[in-house]
Amino acid sequence: MDGIMTTTHAVEVRNVFKNYGDVEALHDLSLDFPKGELTSLLGPSGCGKTTLLKIIAGLLPATSGEVFVNGETVTGPGPDRAFVFQDFALLPWASVLRNVAFGLELRNVPKSEREAKAEKYIADVGLKGFEHKYPHQLSGGMRQRVGLARALSVDAQVLLMDEPFSAVDEQTRRKFQEDLLDLVQNENKTFIFVTHSIEEAVYVSDQIALLLPRPSRVSEIIRPGGFRHKDPDSIRRDSEYLDIVDDIWKSLRTYVE
Amino acid sequence: MFLRYRPLLLKILSTVLIFGAWEIAGRAGVSFAFPTFLESMAALWGLTVEGTIFTAYAETLKPLAVGIVISAFIGIGLGVWIGLSRKFDWLVSPIFIVMQSAPLAALIPLLIMVYGIGLTSKVFVVCIMAMPVIVLNTAGAVRNTPVHLIEMGQSFLGTRRDIILKIIMPSASPIIFAGLRLGVSAGFIGAILAELKITPTGVGDIITYSRSIADYPNMYAAIFSIIVFAVLFLNFVERIENFLFKGNNKELVSD
Numbered sequence: 001m002d003g004i005m006t007t008t009h010a011v012e013v014r015n016v017f018k019n020y021g022d023v024e025a026l027h028d029l030s031l032d033f034p035k036g037e038l039t040s041l042l043g044p045s046g047c048g049k050t051t052l053l054k055i056i057a058g059l060l061p062a063t064s065g066e067v068f069v070n071g072e073t074v075t076g077p078g079p080d081r082a083f084v085f086q087d088f089a090l091l092p093w094a095s096v097l098r099n100v101a102f103g104l105e106l107r108n109v110p111k112s113e114r115e116a117k118a119e120k121y122i123a124d125v126g127l128k129g130f131e132h133k134y135p136h137q138l139s140g141g142m143r144q145r146v147g148l149a150r151a152l153s154v155d156a157q158v159l160l161m162d163e164p165f166s167a168v169d170e171q172t173r174r175k176f177q178e179d180l181l182d183l184v185q186n187e188n189k190t191f192i193f194v195t196h197s198i199e200e201a202v203y204v205s206d207q208i209a210l211l212l213p214r215p216s217r218v219s220e221i222i223r224p225g226g227f228r229h230k231d232p233d234s235i236r237r238d239s240e241y242l243d244i245v246d247d248i249w250k251s252l253r254t255y256v257e
Numbered sequence: 258m259f260l261r262y263r264p265l266l267l268k269i270l271s272t273v274l275i276f277g278a279w280e281i282a283g284r285a286g287v288s289f290a291f292p293t294f295l296e297s298m299a300a301l302w303g304l305t306v307e308g309t310i311f312t313a314y315a316e317t318l319k320p321l322a323v324g325i326v327i328s329a330f331i332g333i334g335l336g337v338w339i340g341l342s343r344k345f346d347w348l349v350s351p352i353f354i355v356m357q358s359a360p361l362a363a364l365i366p367l368l369i370m371v372y373g374i375g376l377t378s379k380v381f382v383v384c385i386m387a388m389p390v391i392v393l394n395t396a397g398a399v400r401n402t403p404v405h406l407i408e409m410g411q412s413f414l415g416t417r418r419d420i421i422l423k424i425i426m427p428s429a430s431p432i433i434f435a436g437l438r439l440g441v442s443a444g445f446i447g448a449i450l451a452e453l454k455i456t457p458t459g460v461g462d463i464i465t466y467s468r469s470i471a472d473y474p475n476m477y478a479a480i481f482s483i484i485v486f487a488v489l490f491l492n493f494v495e496r497i498e499n500f501l502f503k504g505n506n507k508e509l510v511s512d
């Protein structure tokens with residue numbers, strides 16, 4: 001075990017390759033995720049962001065290369081990581097309450113305890129009063145928040161969030177971004193956050209990894225932060241913030257064209 | 258008002274049309290062996306008043322019930338196993354695919370040779386009819402559990418057992434139930450076939466006996482009663498199905 005590395009990086013990805021048959025999704029990707037920080041993965045659709053997240057989660061084996069979480073090699077899912085799925089992955093036959101408590105249910109937490117915890121996180125994500133509704137009775141954004149509450153409730157060290165705000169409206173999205181910043185500040189957790197929005201990435205991230213189109217590698221690592229201490233509204237007008245957004249857009253647009 | 262009762266009105270209308278056509282065909286004398294609708298109903302009334310029909314059903318339902326229960330338990334069990342294990346699928350599925358398309362009538366002499374003409378053979382016939390569709394439906398449903406739900410279970414540290422019991426089974430159960438319903442209707446056919454081909458008992462006996470003494474109204478009354486009974490029973494199963502899965506699986510259907 002690497003003593004120095006473990007204190008600074010919650011997750012380390014080392015020379016990871018991933019092939020799906022003859023499709024090469026990831027090519028020699030290496031990336032460190034500092035402990036207690038939020039790292040965004042930003043890149044064109046289909047470049048392998050979900051794939052990378054699933055490899056870190058231990059849901060997919062890498063074709064070659066290694067992933068360390070707190071210095072230990074990942075061989076499968078673990079209690080130190082929780083996943084927010086891009087497609088929500090809610091149980092359609094279970095109420096919101098059971099869905100949110102499901103992670104705890106699988107960890108054999110007693111019913112009353114896990115439901116109390118779930119209720120707290122349901123309220124936190126703004127779904128109070130919907131505890132006994134079913135997923136098909138919720139909007140896309142509400143379902144997404146159920147998935148978010150489920151991941152938060154298991155209290156994992158590393159949160160893997162695959163476009164967690166993609167289906168919420170702009171106001172909710174901004175509120176969530178601010179809540180997320182609070183979470184990063186207050187809980188000593190490491191967040192790995194996939195998004196398609198450059199502004200969102202710059203706004204919430206300590207570190208942004210720009211990924212190349214398939215086969216994906218990290219093309220650039222950007223560390224915004226000069227404006228982190230400012231209040232939310234002035235950040236969006238901050239010149240450093242706007243410059244970084246612009247730079248990233250310039251890098252990415254070469255792939256769009 | 259009218260719109261609300263439209264399905265019911267249409268059902269009544271089509272029933273009246275069918276029975277009307279039967280009555281007319283019977284009166285027109287399609288065949289001397291084809292009684293009119295009213296004659297058949299009168300015969301059915303006779304059988305009911307005598308109580309013959311009830312003792313007959315008690316007899317017919319025996320192999321049916323035993324066969325369906327066996328097929329349900331073994332069929333769902335095997336189906337789940339097939340759905341979970343590729344190897345087992347490869348090994349066992351072909352048997353049921355063959356069973357589903359095998360000409361049952363040709364197997365009956367073989368069954369009689371091995372199990373005699375008693376209840377056992379009849380139960381076998383019901384099982385041969387009912388089991389394949391239950392097994393194949395269950396296996397398909399289990400195999401098609403949405404991958405993202407299984408991944409979710411794994412990522413939250415569900416054991417294999419948790420994932421089977423808490424994700425795969427509930428996700429598959431509407432389709433398993435539909436398979437069960439198809440199995441029951443196939444079992445009905447099996448039960449009657451067994452009574453016609455092995456030993457005439459129950460409703461099969463009424464049919465065989467009435468035909469032998471050329472009492473065609475009685476024969477048609479018995480056939481008619483089976484159809485009505487099967488439809489009512491399947492309706493009942495469908496009600497249970499709707500009750501159990503009252504729309505909570507809408508999302509499953511759409512994605």
Ligand SMILES: Nc1ncnc2c1ncn2[C@@H]1O[C@H](COP(=O)(O)OP(=O)(O)OP(=O)(O)O)[C@@H](O)[C@H]1O
Nearest residue numbers: 020023025044045046047048049050051052086214
């Ligand atoms: N199970 C799979 N089998 C085969 N190919 C796959 C599979 N999953 C993903 N891929 C391919 O790997 C590539 C990366 O997919 P991935 O889902 O990781 O992209 P993504 O960056 O998350 O995209 P998006 O931003 O649209 O969510 C895609 O080209 C996709 O076609």
Ligand SMILES: [Mg+2]
Nearest residue numbers: 049050086162
């Ligand atoms: Mg993705």
